[in-house]
Amino acid sequence: MREIDAAAITEAVARLCIQANTRLPGDVKGAIAAARQAEDWPAAQEILDRIIENGAAGGEVPICQDTGMACVFLEVGQEIHIAGDLTRAVDEGVRRGYAEGFLRKSVVSDPLERVNSGDNTPAMLYTDLVPGERLKITVAPKGFGSENMSRIAMLKPSDGLEGVKAFILDAVEQAGPNPCPPIVVGVGIGGTFDKCALLAKRALLRELDVPNGNPFYAALEEELLEKINALGIGPQGFGGRTTALAVRIETLPTHIAGLPCAVNINCHVARHATEVL
Amino acid sequence: MPKTITAPLDRAAARSLRAGDSVLLSGTVYTARDAAHKRLCELAARGEPLPFPVEGAVIYYVGPTPARPGRAIGSAGPTTSYRMDAYAPTLLRLGELGMIGKGKRGPEVIAAMKEAGAVYFGAIGGAGALLARCVKSAELVCYEDLGAEAVRRLEVENLPLTVVIDSLGNNLYETGRAAYLAQRAAVER
Numbered sequence: 001m002r003e004i005d006a007a008a009i010t011e012a013v014a015r016l017c018i019q020a021n022t023r024l025p026g027d028v029k030g031a032i033a034a035a036r037q038a039e040d041w042p043a044a045q046e047i048l049d050r051i052i053e054n055g056a057a058g059g060e061v062p063i064c065q066d067t068g069m070a071c072v073f074l075e076v077g078q079e080i081h082i083a084g085d086l087t088r089a090v091d092e093g094v095r096r097g098y099a100e101g102f103l104r105k106s107v108v109s110d111p112l113e114r115v116n117s118g119d120n121t122p123a124m125l126y127t128d129l130v131p132g133e134r135l136k137i138t139v140a141p142k143g144f145g146s147e148n149m150s151r152i153a154m155l156k157p158s159d160g161l162e163g164v165k166a167f168i169l170d171a172v173e174q175a176g177p178n179p180c181p182p183i184v185v186g187v188g189i190g191g192t193f194d195k196c197a198l199l200a201k202r203a204l205l206r207e208l209d210v211p212n213g214n215p216f217y218a219a220l221e222e223e224l225l226e227k228i229n230a231l232g233i234g235p236q237g238f239g240g241r242t243t244a245l246a247v248r249i250e251t252l253p254t255h256i257a258g259l260p261c262a263v264n265i266n267c268h269v270a271r272h273a274t275e276v277l
Numbered sequence: 278m279p280k281t282i283t284a285p286l287d288r289a290a291a292r293s294l295r296a297g298d299s300v301l302l303s304g305t306v307y308t309a310r311d312a313a314h315k316r317l318c319e320l321a322a323r324g325e326p327l328p329f330p331v332e333g334a335v336i337y338y339v340g341p342t343p344a345r346p347g348r349a350i351g352s353a354g355p356t357t358s359y360r361m362d363a364y365a366p367t368l369l370r371l372g373e374l375g376m377i378g379k380g381k382r383g384p385e386v387i388a389a390m391k392e393a394g395a396v397y398f399g400a401i402g403g404a405g406a407l408l409a410r411c412v413k414s415a416e417l418v419c420y421e422d423l424g425a426e427a428v429r430r431l432e433v434e435n436l437p438l439t440v441v442i443d444s445l446g447n448n449l450y451e452t453g454r455a456a457y458l459a460q461r462a463a464v465e466r
Contacts, residue, residue, distance in 0.1 A: 062405065065340060066405075267403050
């Protein structure tokens with residue numbers, strides 16, 4: 001049994017909040033650079049150049065002013081004992097990271113009363129128990145310009161693959177310029193209503209240079225990316241090839257009566273940072 | 278070459294802009310997003326004056342990150358505009374001539390823009406670090422309790438914008454995409 005002090009979790013979460021918001025991950029930089037290479041529409045090229053410049057301008061200031069809700073994913077090894085209150089430790093990390101990093105506090109404590117919590121807490125915390133004695137922490141700040149454009153559908157089994165494709169393309173079409181294209185499209189297929197939505201969010205955590213491990217879904221990711229980039233929405237919606245940087249699909253078994261499909265859209269500031277304790 | 282314009286806008290300048298124009302905006306703009314718009318419209322409904330001069334005003338839909346010591350502002354890119362659609366016609370009728378944001382606008386906003394001769398500018402969404410460099414000063418005007426959503430007066434220099442919807446209702450989200458798709462179809466033929 002390995003013991004991890006809750007204070008160490010707080011420190012790691014604080015560090016990751018700042019890192020994720022101020023430094024664009026290498027896989028995202030690479031995907032934007034590749035999209036710039038492939039873009040043939042001059043107005044779109046110009047916007048992608050500015051977006052690349054913006055990525056380099058981070059560090060001192062956050063890359064984007066919407067420093068998001070702090071989505072914190074924990075993989076907790078079963079052989080670990082955490083000394084202290086885990087949820088409080090994570091929230092304290094968010095509180096510290098958002099204060100020390102001069103990040104925006106974008107959370108209201110009640111969805112209808114709408115008073116700012118003042119410290120960006122609570123975190124949206126997801127925990128998975130896994131074998132082993134390590135604790136993996138991923139912080140993925142999620143902006144709401146793209147979150148608001150996300151959708152879920154309880155499709156019928158008869159809708160099949162074509163129904164899934166049509167729903168995903170329609171979600172991107174309806175979102176249009178709103179989620180700050182070029183976007184990353186996270187897709188969940190299967191599971192239950194709630195698990196499907198979580199799958200779509202988790203899909204956004206996969207590195208943009210790592211295709212789905214299943215060749216069928218890897219091919220589907222490529223096919224959908226090509227179809228999305230034929231829509232013509234383009235960077236910022238001003239027209240062009242680069243509407244999306246990647247499509248990421250995750251799946252789960254589902255019920256004989258159902259075909260849930262969720263689309264969680266992320267912007268080009270596709271932030272995520274990970275540490276293992 | 279981008280056009281150089283100054284805020285507050287005068288009516289002739291606003292009317293001369295066309296969807297697709299690149300502009301560099303300098304001068305005074307006011308920040309307001311969801312919560313501030315709600316309060317501004319409540320003032321207007323009671324017939325009270327707004328806390329800043331609205332004639333010719335350009336409102337930037339932005340909630341910046343806090344400024345580090347010695348800096349004017351933190352990261353400062355646009356937020357999605359459609360959430361302000363419920364409020365924008367009221368402000369346009371009071372004299373607002375420019376809005377800076379990103380994303381689609383509803384038909385009621387476009388109708389009010391045509392009536393007012395106003396312009397909707399797009400700033401690059403997600404480019405908050407870059408756009409912050411154009412902000413030379415930021416001063417609180419009101420609603421400090423709203424934090425990032427407070428109304429601030431910004432002095433900006435050469436803020437790079439694109440005219441998305443002009444005072445005639447031309448819309449770059451439609452024309453830009455159509456032009457790209459036409460070119461793509463021509464190449465494929």
